[in-house]
Amino acid sequence: MSLRRILTVDTDMAVLKQVSTPVETVDDDLRALMDDMLETMYDAPGIGLAAIQVGVPKRVIVMDLARGEDEEPAPRYFVNPEILWASEETQPYEEGCLSVPEIYDEVERPARVKLRYLDYHGKTVEEDAEGLYAVCIQHEMDHLEGVLFIDHLSRLKRERAVKKVAKAAKAA
Numbered sequence: 001m002s003l004r005r006i007l008t009v010d011t012d013m014a015v016l017k018q019v020s021t022p023v024e025t026v027d028d029d030l031r032a033l034m035d036d037m038l039e040t041m042y043d044a045p046g047i048g049l050a051a052i053q054v055g056v057p058k059r060v061i062v063m064d065l066a067r068g069e070d071e072e073p074a075p076r077y078f079v080n081p082e083i084l085w086a087s088e089e090t091q092p093y094e095e096g097c098l099s100v101p102e103i104y105d106e107v108e109r110p111a112r113v114k115l116r117y118l119d120y121h122g123k124t125v126e127e128d129a130e131g132l133y134a135v136c137i138q139h140e141m142d143h144l145e146g147v148l149f150i151d152h153l154s155r156l157k158r159e160r161a162v163k164k165v166a167k168a169a170k171a172a
């Protein structure tokens with residue numbers, strides 16, 4: 001396993017805006033990528049990561065919502081995820097993003113979604129998500145469409161966010 005660089009909007013916006021391509025086969029090479037993505041996510045730290053965030057335009061997401069010190073890790077892997085149904089009811093959540101460091105703002109998303117995806121071994125899974133799981137999977141699936149959480153904000157907030165990330169990167 002190896003750590004990958006996480007792309008950020010100040011230098012890698014063009015890559016992050018790409019639409020990712022469906023995976024043909026869940027094989028050992030793809031599992032090695034998912035292992036690297038998970039290690040990179042834990043190191044960041046974060047609770048979700050899309051493959052495009054490490055520069056790989058494949059429809060792959062990793063996630064671990066078990067954040068407590070005393071919680072066992074609970075890694076999740078999503079290949080070619082689809083949302084089959086989304087509730088009319090929405091919920092606001094203060095989101096952040098490893099590709100838009102130090103920026104946080106409220107985004108409104110469907111409170112519950114029904115998912116279909118391939119797991120780490122290529123098996124089809126259908127699952128309901130709500131709460132932080134629903135927020136995180138929708139945030140990550142936006143990444144697969146080249147959409148960042150700041151794209152859900154006003155133009156002024158979005159432009160300020162990109163400028164703030166660029167200024168912080170220059171100062172670092």
Ligand code: K2U
Nearest residue numbers: 046047048049095096097098099136139
């Ligand atoms: O896509 C990413 O950059 C990963 C995000 C996932 C995420 C964003 C918003 C809401 C939930 C998940 C990072 O994990 S942001 C860090 C974080 C950590 C705990 C809770 C929320 C966000």
Ligand code: ZN
Nearest residue numbers: 096097098099
């Ligand atoms: Zn993100």
